[in-house]
Structure formats: structure tokens, C-alpha cells
Amino acid sequence: MTDSSAPAYEAAPYSLAIDAMGGDHAPDIVLAGLDRAADRHPSARILLVGDEAVLGTLLPRFPKARRICEIRHAPSSISMEMKPTAALRLRDSSLRMAIDAVASGEAGGVVSAGNSGAMLALAKIVLKTLPGITRPAMAAVNPSARGDVVMLDLGANIACDARNLVEFAVMGEAFAKAVLGLPAPSIGLLNVGAEELKGDERLRVAAEILRNSALASQFHGFVEGHDITAGTTDVVVTDGFSGNIALKTGEGALKLVSLLLQRVFRTSLLTRIGYLLVRPGLERMKEWIDPRRYNGAVFVGLNGIVVKSHGGADAEGFAAAVDVAMDAVTHQINEKIRDRLAQVEMLMASAPEGEVAASSSAA
Template sequence: MSDREISENSPAEQSEVFSLAVDGMGGDGAPDVVVAGLAIAADRHPGMRVLLTGDEARLRPLLAKYPKAEAICTIWHTDAAIPMDMKPTAALRVRRSSMRLGMDAVASGRARGVVSAGNSGAMLALAKIVVKTMPGISRPAMAAISPTIKGDVVMLDLGANVACDWRNLVEFAVMGEAFAKAVLGLPAPSIGLLNIGSEELKGDEKLRVASEALRESPLAAQFHGFIEGHDITAGTTDVVVTDGFTGNVALKTGEGALKMASSLLRQVFNRGIISKIGYLLVRPGLERMKEWLDPRRYNGAVFVGLNGVVVKSHGGTDAEGFAAAVDVAMDMVTHGFNDGIRERLTHMGALLSRQQASLEREPETTAS
């Protein structure tokens, strides 16, 4: 058998650095979906090495059924797992959960990234405590890819930070640009700030200050300015930046619109014999559209701004969807995602400090 079990008490004894740590027990279909997804991912990333955390008694028989997954995996055994409904504060107290061991592996340098389909709140809490926020980033954000008319778009934040200030938005722009480069392969992705209008005077102060900062930053040539809700699906920019409250509402609204459109199409093509004949004529096009909009293609939200790659798969996904989340993590690991953020922050540090100092002086100037 090609996989080795890491000692429960001393994982540091192993000298190998893994491409990814994968939470084998996270998600509605775990561990079956996780192992099946890794088998698919193994074909796409033949050099990948995975540290699979979870119950060996359940994982080893599954790996035996999927030789391709078995060939790339090493088991780190633990009996503990975090339920999908556990509160983040309680999850932090489960010291040897499969999710926690994955985070520990990244924090210690044993793995370059971690993927889990488990509890979102617990995952964010553990990522902040264990992997920790990258120097120069005040708050990590959740980013994901969505379809547009022109291709794909990166959106952030999608719910990690309900309230944000101007500096958070600028940092999100930096992280979003690095994400689009690593995952979408864009050399100079365009960036838009989501607002209630595209005019310069629209929106609140944090948006206007963030816009000013980006126009004076090394990202100025890529900064499109303010965009509106319809610009997301129009593909006006490659990166959409907003606070977590607005981003989450926009994401869920888009998902609901897609479900409604799908339901309406089914109703239209089932209304009679003529409609059914029409469906047969347009079926090839509809199949291509279905494949293009398949949510499994876009599975894999990323907590960006951390000292390592942390990817959240949808809890209810199937093997193909989980493999897509692994693809995202591998793209980020392979293309030096965090290195790109550090480089940008180095060039923007002085600008952000000047902008903050200017804002702090404004009340004194007004009072005088």
C-alpha cells in the first residue's frame, strides 16, 4: 500500500512537504465524496501529494477502491471531526479534529494548502487562529469565481466581513488581483468596486476613499472604477470588490436567478408537444449552457489573506465539485498566490499609510 500513516503524536517526523492537506471527514458526503474527488484530481495533478486527515478505519478501505487517490495520499489519523452545525467557538475546542489537523499542517509548513468541505464558520475561525492572517492584511476575505457573459469573474468578499472600511476594500483588491492571476491566468486583471452607481460621487465615504487610494496605487492602470450590480454578470471587470454583506447578498441573488431561469426553461419545454419538439432542436445549445453554468465548475471558495492557501468546498458537492475545489487550491499553490499579495503590499504600504494619516488629519483641519 502506497500511503503511509503519519504518527498521531509526531507528524513532524515526516520530512515530506505535501502539496495539500485535505479534510477527509468534512462535508455532507464525506469521506466518500472526498476520496472520489481526490481520484479525479489525481489525473489532473499527477505530481500532487496529499496529507489526508481523518478516521483511518473509514479512509483506508475507500482509498483501496480508488487506486489513483491512494497513490497520492498519506493518512494522518484522527477520530474527531467537526459536525456541519457546530458553532465556531465549540469547533476551536476540538483540538484534534480532521479540519484542525489540516490547518496545523499548513501552519507548520507540512502542507502548502488545505481543502475542506466542512463547516464554513468553523473553518474561518480555525484559519484565523491557526494559519493566521498574513502580515499587512487586516482581515482575510472569502473569494470565489462566478460565470459572466465574457468568461469568469473573481468576487470578494463573500461573507467573511460584514462591515469593512476603505483599507479593507483596498486589501481585497490586492488579494483579488492575485487570485485572478493565479486561478484565471490573467496577466493584468481589471478591478471594479461594487457601488450603487458608476459615477464618482456615488456611494459612501469608504468607497470613495478606497477608489482614491486605488487610483494612486500600483494597481491604478487596472482599476476600472465603480461598477454596478449588472456589471458582475456582464463581465465588465475581472475582479469585483465589495464588503462581505453586499457580496454575500449578490452571490445568493445570482444563484437564485440561475435556479429560477432553469425552472422556467423546464416549464416552457414541458407545456406541449410543440414545446418538446422545440426542446429537441435546441438541446445541444442548452447542454453547452448547462455545462458552462454548472456550479461544480465554480466550487471552491478561498479564504484569502492568510499565511497559506485555505479553500472551502461546498458541503453538499459531489466528487467532481470537490475535485474542482482541489484544482483551485493547486492553482494557487503552484502559481505562488501569496507571493503575489506580498509583492503588491510591499509597493502599496507607504501609500496606505499616507492615506490613513490624511484621513486622521481631516477632522483637525475642519475644526480649525
């Protein structure tokens, strides 16, 4: 299935367009992150969009980034506090111009650590959603006991109906294939229990559609909160309200564990000696759960690759977001979503007449 309006990523002059002015510590951290990313993507070409005078002064300090970047001047930028409605009117901002580069096919994708609400609003207006997708979703990779897990939605859509959840499952499967390299990722719907009768109408309808769809062999069924970190499935699908709470709870739990370990190993001389003995293992664990490794959420379902970095990310975190964007572009995640989109209507048609619409009111 092809779409003539889709940007031709393979022919794009630039691999990515970067909003150099977005984020709590931009543009310094953005350039430092690109300097690290250049080691991993030496053949990439980056369109760096922002204040030319500022970037022209800073970029020489980052020789690796300078080698792969070309500056494009943007007269203005969008603050973290700006409302999306105001951001939409600012056509010469670094974020808008970076997204415009993707819309024109000049760049394969865009990365920004800036205002997430403005970024989603601009992306939806400028890039629009893929044909057959009603709402884009925010997807990201999280750690689990069995390896990496894709979770969506993480906050783009607070209320969702059954159709949205099925679309998220399709997009999550494509994301896991492209970014994690899984040939047939397993899919779970986040619920308050694993039993078939658990949850509200929209969850039961979405589950029934998936059980009778082309994704049936990959659909695990309902999963609970503890299944996310257990790695029960490769993809966890939920609405943005529950997904954002689960994400922030997980982040908080990791910080708590780190704090408690620090307290334990500082309580006495014996615990300090014990720390020296287990330090290599703790360092490995720290690397596995380092949130910087998992920075970079993708707005899937848009007619272009859009990656949101955490606003407070450091250089390593921003480099990780660039890695995610490069993976999505290189492995053509949107092409994989398009391949599944033809089946979406069949997924909807497999539900008893009227139930998908009825679940919308339940959401």
C-alpha cells in the same frame, strides 16, 4: 519581499492536506472527488486527514485517489453545527490537523467542505494573516458573459472600512493573476451606481486611494450588480455582506432560469420538438454555468492556502475545489500577494490624512 514565517510551499512533502471528514456527505464524496482530481493532478501528493479505520476501508474503492493519498488519523471531527469557539478547543479534529499541516510547512494548502465558520476561525488562529493584511477575505470565481470573474469578499467580513476594501483589491488582483492567468486584471468596486459621487464614504475613499496607487491603470472605478455577470471587470471588490447577497442572488437566478426553461420545453409537443433541436446548445450552456465548475472559495490574506468547498458539493464539485487549491499553490498566490503588500502602506498614505480611519466608523 519575503517572510521567514511563511510555509515553504515548494518544499512541502504534500501538495495539499484534505479534511476527509468535513461536509454533508463526507468522507465518500471527498474520496470520490479526489479520485477525479487525481486524473488532473497525477503528480500531487495528498495528506488525507480523518478517521483511519473508516478511510482505510473506503479508500481502496477509489484506486486513483489511493495512488496519491496518504492517511493520517484524526480522532475527532467538527460538525457543521459546531460553534467556532468549540472547534478551536478541539485540537485533534481532522480540520485542525489538516490546517496544522499547512502551518508547519508539511502541506502547501488545505481543502475542506466542512464548517466554514470553524474553518475561518482555525485558519486565522493557526496560520494568521499575512503581514500587512488586517482581515482575510473569501474569494471565488464566478461566470460572466466575458469569461470568469473573481469576486471578494463573499461573507468573511460583514462590515469593512476603506483599508479593507483596498486590501481586498490587492488580494483579488493577485488571485486573478494566479488562478485565471491574467497579466493585468481590471478591478471594480461594487457600488449602487457608477458615478464618482455614489456610495458611502468608505467606498469613495477606497476608490480615491486606488486611483492614485500602483493599481491605477487597472482600476476601472465603481461597478454595479449587473456588471458582475456582464464581466465589466476581472475582479469585483465589495464587503462580505453585499458580496454574499450578490453570490446567493446569482445562484438563485441560475436555478430560476433552469426551472423556467424546463417548464417552457414541456408545455406542448412543439416545444418538446424544439428542445430536441436546441438541445446541443443548451447542454453547452449548462456546462458553462454549472455551479460545480466554480466550487472552491479561497480565504485570501492568510499565511497559507485555505480553500472552502461547498458543504453539499458532489464529487465533481469537490474535485473543482481541489483544482482551485492546486492552482493557488502551484502559482504561488501568496507570493503574488506579498509582492503587492509592500505597496499597501503607500496606497493608504495616498489618502488625505484621517479619511481611512473616518471611513471605518462609516462602515
